[in-house]
Amino acid sequence: TIPLLHGAHRIGKRMDVDMNRWRGYGLGQFIHWGLYSILGGDYNGKHYNGAAEWIRSWNQLPNAVYDSLYKQFNPKDFNADKWAAMAKQMGVKYVTITTKHHDGFCLWPSKYTSYNISNTPYKKDIIKQIVDAYTKVGIDVYLYFSVMDWHNPDWRYDLKSASDTIAFNKFKKFTQSQLEEQLRMYPQIKGFWFDGTWDNSWKKSGAFSDSLDQDLKRIHPGLIIGSRLRADDYGKRHFDSNGRLMGDYEQGWERTIPETFADTHGNDWECDMTIPENGWGYAKQWMGHWKTSDELIEMLAKCVSLDGNFVLNFGPKPNGTFRQKEVADAKAIGDWMKINNTAIYNCAHVNWEKQDWGYFTTPTSQDDKVYMIVFNVPVSGALRVLPTKNILLKKAYLLDGDKQLSIEKLDGSAYFVHLPNEGQKQPFVVVLETEKGKNGKQDINKHI
Numbered sequence: 001t002i003p004l005l006h007g008a009h010r011i012g013k014r015m016d017v018d019m020n021r022w023r024g025y026g027l028g029q030f031i032h033w034g035l036y037s038i039l040g041g042d043y044n045g046k047h048y049n050g051a052a053e054w055i056r057s058w059n060q061l062p063n064a065v066y067d068s069l070y071k072q073f074n075p076k077d078f079n080a081d082k083w084a085a086m087a088k089q090m091g092v093k094y095v096t097i098t099t100k101h102h103d104g105f106c107l108w109p110s111k112y113t114s115y116n117i118s119n120t121p122y123k124k125d126i127i128k129q130i131v132d133a134y135t136k137v138g139i140d141v142y143l144y145f146s147v148m149d150w151h152n153p154d155w156r157y158d159l160k161s162a163s164d165t166i167a168f169n170k171f172k173k174f175t176q177s178q179l180e181e182q183l184r185m186y187p188q189i190k191g192f193w194f195d196g197t198w199d200n201s202w203k204k205s206g207a208f209s210d211s212l213d214q215d216l217k218r219i220h221p222g223l224i225i226g227s228r229l230r231a232d233d234y235g236k237r238h239f240d241s242n243g244r245l246m247g248d249y250e251q252g253w254e255r256t257i258p259e260t261f262a263d264t265h266g267n268d269w270e271c272d273m274t275i276p277e278n279g280w281g282y283a284k285q286w287m288g289h290w291k292t293s294d295e296l297i298e299m300l301a302k303c304v305s306l307d308g309n310f311v312l313n314f315g316p317k318p319n320g321t322f323r324q325k326e327v328a329d330a331k332a333i334g335d336w337m338k339i340n341n342t343a344i345y346n347c348a349h350v351n352w353e354k355q356d357w358g359y360f361t362t363p364t365s366q367d368d369k370v371y372m373i374v375f376n377v378p379v380s381g382a383l384r385v386l387p388t389k390n391i392l393l394k395k396a397y398l399l400d401g402d403k404q405l406s407i408e409k410l411d412g413s414a415y416f417v418h419l420p421n422e423g424q425k426q427p428f429v430v431v432l433e434t435e436k437g438k439n440g441k442q443d444i445n446k447h448i
């Protein structure tokens, strides 16, 4: 291995109580809210067809116009308790909220820049209201923070001169000051979600990213920080020059989901997903396909079946309300979670052969129970199950209503679980109770 001072300092998963709670979340909410929400992807009657929160980078929009939007930010209908109630009904266990996106505007009254919420007509601290409201209903809060800050004159994309280095050193101090300020102001938070760390200036700041990570965790023990913060001695990100994950979980799955368990490299990981095809901040016109709630529930099941968490993004309007489609999806997911969350919360990957009908999960607390989250019922009504060696199926029943299902033992160690032809309209869960076979002999019963 290559000797590193600022590579991964831990091999394997974090197993402390805070990370174990993170591992069991299953479902989270992301919220992108800021000055970009005012424009909603449009300006001067023209539509910016990139991600709406990136509109400041659009050459049709003068920076000065964007940077004066704070003078009109006044979300009259914002009510953090209503946001928290919607998230609670949806069944999310954690929320990640943008405190400062790439535009540099701070949704909290930072004392390190005047470009913050206290200088808007709204004035009040949005982050505090969200932290308090979500914490009150038992949802853990994580703060999104973009290192890249287009508004701060000391930001640099690269360090090509002594003056770049002097400016960027000031910028690094500013960044650390803002983060330590957030820890002091919002001690209830459980972690940070870093973004905007792909430029050369940051790749050349591996030592700083390492010490920042350690400083924040010293101030707030148990803090959870993903793999998007750090760079190593050679500018490698997420995985250091020896291929080891730097961070408490792999934070690279943005709008994408690993296909197989091998793709997860056995790490903890999180998928962050948009309901439209792209775009995180509010957009008046959403791009392309709008995922249905069934598609979103399937993504959730797939993530949990591969030992990851699924975090769904919401982009509130400038007035602080959510679009109708987001409210409807939160409700539909919540209704499904009310019946089926046993197969999601505190569940993990099962190393049985993947089947077409859906996904396996297993409760981390019980190894003689396996859940089948079914999305594709075959016309035969027979769901194939191939457990690993020496595991026998004892019982199968519907999670919702306990209806017993017949199990047919096939040759070898496979089974069919036979479904009643009730034509389920929603994804549903079958519970399997298993036992270990005696010294490898397979049970000869054909029908149980």
Ligand SMILES: Cc1ccc([C@@H]2N[C@@H](C)[C@@H](O)[C@H]2O)cc1
Pocket: 032, 051, 053, 054, 195, 196, 254, 272, 280
């Ligand atoms: C290329 C690219 C850079 C940054 C992003 C940001 N990460 C997401 C979580 C959003 O904040 C998006 O603006 C997306 C794509």
